[in-house]
Amino acid sequence: MSKFYLGIDMGGTSIKIAVVDDKANILEESSLDTDIKAQPKKVINDIVNACKILKYYGKVKSIGIGIAGDIDFKKGIVRFSPNLPRWKNVPLKKEIEKTTKKTVLIDNDANTACIGAFWLDLKSKSDNMICVTLGTGVGGGIIVDKKLYRGNTGTAGEIGHMTLEVNGNKCNCGNLGCAETYIGAKYLVNRAVELMKTKSSKNILKLSGNNNSNITPKILSAAAAAGDLTAKQIWSEAGEKLGVLLANIINFFNPDSIVLCGGISKAGEELLKHANKQIKSRAFKTAADSCKIVISKYTNKLGVVGAAMLVKN
Amino acid sequence: MSKFYLGIDMGGTSIKIAVVDDKANILEESSLDTDIKAQPKKVINDIVNACKILKYYGKVKSIGIGIAGDIDFKKGIVRFSPNLPRWKNVPLKKEIEKTTKKTVLIDNDANTACIGAFWLDLKSKSDNMICVTLGTGVGGGIIVDKKLYRGNTGTAGEIGHMTLEVNGNKCNCGNLGCAETYIGAKYLVNRAVELMKTKSSKNILKLSGNNNSNITPKILSAAAAAGDLTAKQIWSEAGEKLGVLLANIINFFNPDSIVLCGGISKAGEELLKHANKQIKSRAFKTAADSCKIVISKYTNKLGVVGAAMLVKN
Numbered sequence: 001m002s003k004f005y006l007g008i009d010m011g012g013t014s015i016k017i018a019v020v021d022d023k024a025n026i027l028e029e030s031s032l033d034t035d036i037k038a039q040p041k042k043v044i045n046d047i048v049n050a051c052k053i054l055k056y057y058g059k060v061k062s063i064g065i066g067i068a069g070d071i072d073f074k075k076g077i078v079r080f081s082p083n084l085p086r087w088k089n090v091p092l093k094k095e096i097e098k099t100t101k102k103t104v105l106i107d108n109d110a111n112t113a114c115i116g117a118f119w120l121d122l123k124s125k126s127d128n129m130i131c132v133t134l135g136t137g138v139g140g141g142i143i144v145d146k147k148l149y150r151g152n153t154g155t156a157g158e159i160g161h162m163t164l165e166v167n168g169n170k171c172n173c174g175n176l177g178c179a180e181t182y183i184g185a186k187y188l189v190n191r192a193v194e195l196m197k198t199k200s201s202k203n204i205l206k207l208s209g210n211n212n213s214n215i216t217p218k219i220l221s222a223a224a225a226a227g228d229l230t231a232k233q234i235w236s237e238a239g240e241k242l243g244v245l246l247a248n249i250i251n252f253f254n255p256d257s258i259v260l261c262g263g264i265s266k267a268g269e270e271l272l273k274h275a276n277k278q279i280k281s282r283a284f285k286t287a288a289d290s291c292k293i294v295i296s297k298y299t300n301k302l303g304v305v306g307a308a309m310l311v312k313n
Numbered sequence: 314m315s316k317f318y319l320g321i322d323m324g325g326t327s328i329k330i331a332v333v334d335d336k337a338n339i340l341e342e343s344s345l346d347t348d349i350k351a352q353p354k355k356v357i358n359d360i361v362n363a364c365k366i367l368k369y370y371g372k373v374k375s376i377g378i379g380i381a382g383d384i385d386f387k388k389g390i391v392r393f394s395p396n397l398p399r400w401k402n403v404p405l406k407k408e409i410e411k412t413t414k415k416t417v418l419i420d421n422d423a424n425t426a427c428i429g430a431f432w433l434d435l436k437s438k439s440d441n442m443i444c445v446t447l448g449t450g451v452g453g454g455i456i457v458d459k460k461l462y463r464g465n466t467g468t469a470g471e472i473g474h475m476t477l478e479v480n481g482n483k484c485n486c487g488n489l490g491c492a493e494t495y496i497g498a499k500y501l502v503n504r505a506v507e508l509m510k511t512k513s514s515k516n517i518l519k520l521s522g523n524n525n526s527n528i529t530p531k532i533l534s535a536a537a538a539a540g541d542l543t544a545k546q547i548w549s550e551a552g553e554k555l556g557v558l559l560a561n562i563i564n565f566f567n568p569d570s571i572v573l574c575g576g577i578s579k580a581g582e583e584l585l586k587h588a589n590k591q592i593k594s595r596a597f598k599t600a601a602d603s604c605k606i607v608i609s610k611y612t613n614k615l616g617v618v619g620a621a622m623l624v625k626n
Contacts, residue, residue: 127465128462128465144462149457151441151566152440152567152568152569152603152604153567153603154567155567155597155599156566156567158564158567158597158600161564161595162564162565163560163595164479165479166477166478166557175560176595240479244479247476248561249565251468251475252455252470252471252472252562253464253469254463254465254467255465256465282474282476284474287465287468290466
């Protein structure tokens with residue numbers, strides 16, 4: 001008999017809900033807008049109501065929730081979430097368990113994305129994998145023996161804050177030269193603006209309507225695809241940095257798979273071809289050859305599916 | 314009833330043998346010189362004979378062996394060992410099992426050192442730890458949930474070949490800027506010679522008998538302890554690089570403990586105080602605060618004890 005799992009992905013603009021089976025196939029989906037101004041109690045109430053009207057709700061024994069920020073997995077508390085400024089030390093697990101009488105697990109969105117990638121991109125055919133989330137922030141998750149590895153205090157997988165340049169760019173975390181400051185969305189856009197001061201870039205200008213503040217990684221990706229040399233340079237630089245980062249991870253952790261997800265990963269081969277060069281020159285050959293590097297095909301589903309499968313991983 | 318474990322540490326100059334109990338207490342020790350010119354069969358025979366005369370031999374059910382090089386843990390084959398140039402694809406596990414009728418496990422010396430540090434330095438009171446071996450080479454081992462983590466192809470823990478400077482020093486592995494090229498013994502000695510071209514260093518000169526080819530990390534350590542500014546600079550630079558490396562490991566892996574071992578680690582506080590500064594500025598606070606950084610007190614015993622305990626971890 002199949003088991004059913006309910007997942008909730010609490011993003012800054014929408015809250016996605018899905019029920020999946022024990023192979024992580026999505027059976028039912030729903031969503032609601034994120035009301036960032038509302039009290040946590042109100043938001044929690046809305047979520048529970050949206051869950052209760054699902055067809056599969058009665059069959060579900062557990063609920064998993066993914067949310068950006070500082071999450072206490074063990075106690076089930078949202079200490080702080082950048083997406084939800086009113087949420088401070090909210091006992092999310094307890095609140096939802098109280099009204100649903102189901103087992104509830106919560107974790108940060110990089111961990112749920114990692115579990116989602118394990119199921120959707122790798123079809124659970126991996127023992128030791130790394131997921132790298134490439135967006136405004138750069139994060140990640142680690143799977144060891146098919147289980148999420150959280151580390152001693154639950155912060156394992158802070159891949160974006162590994163140093164790539166000892167005296168490099170200033171990062172929000174206070175450190176210098178973090179990976180995030182070279183491959184995060186904000187940096188790529190800033191780099192485009194910087195390069196365009198001295199280099200022509202018809203495609204970026206056109207796609208952004210001649211307004212620098214409209215530039216996004218998506219535009220840089222489209223411009224590169226159209227042959228724009230400035231855009232290509234940006235992806236080449238970012239790909240090189242990503243490659244050094246992944247080579248370090250491969251030498252340290254020797255995973256069987258690395259899944260790249262998030263908006264930046266959609267640059268695809270334009271990014272990956274430069275990363276692969278660095279991996280080839282920097283990582284141990286047997287480790288690099290045996291490590292499958294995959295760009296997620298399911299970026300928008302990873303969070304909700306991974307949240308649902310938290311209880312299994 | 315206590316169990317007993319036999320360990321063998323095959324070094325380039327001596328082969329250490331020990332029997333330990335199930336808390337890794339050494340009960341009996343022995344050793345023989347490493348005959349690097351002999352055929353592997355002869356060496357194996359000598360080792361087995363040295364084991365068979367141990368008082369505890371009859372009570373031992375398993376034998377663990379640590380050896381530098383490219384070791385196939387699963388098949389129990391020594392593919393290649395830098396310490397033993399005649400050893401190529403030697404089925405060490407099979408050979409010793411045949412003559413002893415005991416379970417035999419073999420692994421590389423960084424992994425056995427890691428298990429040794431887990432038992433001797435941490436008294437097995439750790440769930441997730443990293444051991445960093447600081448010698449001519451820089452290596453490491455990873456423990457997850459009290460078990461050695463080997464990765465997908467058995468090369469996990471190649472900490473010395475994580476990139477610290479993208480366009481940095483040329484490493485033997487072919488890569489640029491590997492950690493080993495900044496904190497390995499050879500680099501430290503070369504750096505001393507380089508600095509001494511322009512800086513006076515009475516202590517290093519005296520301790521090395523005015524002969525650069527006599528300089529060792531031990532001499533650099535003694536010189537620094539005597540207040541030698543050149544030696545202090547070398548440890549300060551190496552400590553900084555080590556700190557960046559450890560901060561990266563802490564952000565990625567969030568271990569509860571890191572044990573530093575090997576000859577270089579004996580520089581102690583002279584090295585660690587600079588490393589700690591980098592960790593403080595680069596690693597996430599909760600992760601860094603919760604991570605115990607220990608300099609091994611048992612560097613010379615880690616290999617043989619870790620080998621003995623291979624079967625437990």
